[in-house]
Amino acid sequence: AQTVTQSQPEMSVQEAETVTLSCTYDTSENNYYLFWYKQPPSRQMILVIRQEAYKQQNATENRFSVNFQKAAKSFSLKISDSQLGDTAMYFCAFITQGGSEKLVFGKGTKLTVNP
Amino acid sequence: DAGITQSPRYKITETGRQVTLMCHQTWSHSYMFWYRQDLGHGLRLIYYSAAADITDKGEVPDGYVVSRSKTENFPLTLESATRSQTSVYFCASSERRGRNEAFFGQGTRLTVV
Numbered sequence: 001a002q003t004v005t006q007s008q009p010e011m012s013v014q015e016a017e018t019v020t021l022s023c024t025y026d027t028s029e030n031n032y033y034l035f036w037y038k039q040p041p042s043r044q045m046i047l048v049i050r051q052e053a054y055k056q057q058n059a060t061e062n063r064f065s066v067n068f069q070k071a072a073k074s075f076s077l078k079i080s081d082s083q084l085g086d087t088a089m090y091f092c093a094f095i096t097q098g099g100s101e102k103l104v105f106g107k108g109t110k111l112t113v114n115p
Numbered sequence: 116d117a118g119i120t121q122s123p124r125y126k127i128t129e130t131g132r133q134v135t136l137m138c139h140q141t142w143s144h145s146y147m148f149w150y151r152q153d154l155g156h157g158l159r160l161i162y163y164s165a166a167a168d169i170t171d172k173g174e175v176p177d178g179y180v181v182s183r184s185k186t187e188n189f190p191l192t193l194e195s196a197t198r199s200q201t202s203v204y205f206c207a208s209s210e211r212r213g214r215n216e217a218f219f220g221q222g223t224r225l226t227v228v
Contacts, residue, residue, distance in 0.1 A: 006157075033215045045205065045219035091157060095215060101165060102173060103148055103209065103217055107157035 002027045004092050004106035012112040013082045020067075021077045021109045023092030031097035034068065036077045039089040039108075048090070051075065082113045118142075121206050121220035128196050128227055136191045136223050138206030146209045147189040148217065149173075149181065151202040158205065164189055196227045 004025045013019035025034070036048040051059045051068050058066050063080045075094075079086055092106040119140040128134045138147065145166050150158040150173075160173030162181040170181050178200060180192045189208075193200055203224050209217040 035216070043203070043222050045207075047216050050216060093158075093217075095209075095217075097211070097215075101146070101211075102160055102163060103146075103207070104160065105150070105158040107155065 002029075002094070002096065002102065002104050004094060004104055006092055006106035006109050008109045009107070010110045010112070012114055013079075015082055015084060015113055015115050017082055018078060018080045019082055019111065021079075021090055021092075021111065023075045023077070023106060025073050025075065025092070025094050025104075025106075027073075027094070027096060029096040032094050033097070034066075034075045035093045035095075036064070036066070036075075037091045037093060037105075038086075039091065040085075040087070045091075049077065079111075084113050084115060087111060087113045119206060119208050119218050119220045121204075121223050124221060124223060126223060126225045128225070130196060130198060130227055132196050134193045134196055134225070136193075136204055136206075136225070138189045138191070138220060140187055140189075140208040140218070142208065142210070142218075143186055144208035144210045144218075145186070146211060146217075147183065148207045148209075149179075149189070149191045150205045150207065151175065151200075152205060152222075153202050161191065161204075193225075196225075198227050201225060201227045 034051045089108045095103040122137045148163045149161040164170045164183045206220040207217040
């Protein structure tokens with residue numbers, strides 16, 4: 001079974017500081033894509049960053065970066081220079097290339113950025 | 116307008132009634148998904164579809180029915196609504212080429228009383 005585990009239900013960080021959200025996953029497939037989605041209070045799901053499993057280089061998008069450890073099946077999200085607008089639920093997800101092709105999500109981490 | 120839209124945004128229904136949630140996307144994406152979001156459970160996959168006339172069960176399919184006669188539409192039907200189906204429902208679509216990114220609708224908040 002393909003699963004995603006986010007071990008931190010809630011986290012908080014001070015504005016301008018750095019925070020890391022953890023994610024581990026389990027799959028027997030070799031080709032897949034990993035994602036972090038953000039869900040602010042508006043409820044809209046917004047893609048933050050994506051990573052192809054075949055790429056060793058960690059993805060970065062402005063203040064957001066990932067630490068992808070394929071052997072450990074770990075995909076953490078680092079948010080630098082945290083802003084009040086980063087307050088949201090963050091979901092880790094992945095989809096396999098081939099296989100069951102389901103887009104599977106973790107339970108989410110609620111991040112609060114404090115002023 | 117281009118994008119993925121869900122309707123209705125809010126729905127209150129009674130136990131035992133049939134209700135259909137609509138999802139429409141304009142990109143001709145091959146893949147479409149239905150999720151329910153509940154506190155403490157994240158997003159759980161109900162059903163997904165790889166193409167028109169191809170659907171498959173997700174993690175929590177019981178009590179739900181889907182169809183996909185056209186690529187752009189993927190309705191979700193609750194055959195006989197129960198209070199446990201009170202939730203926020205999200206539809207998403209993606210294309211397996213390129214970025215593989217999934218795009219989400221705005222969600223439907225369904226309350227079963």
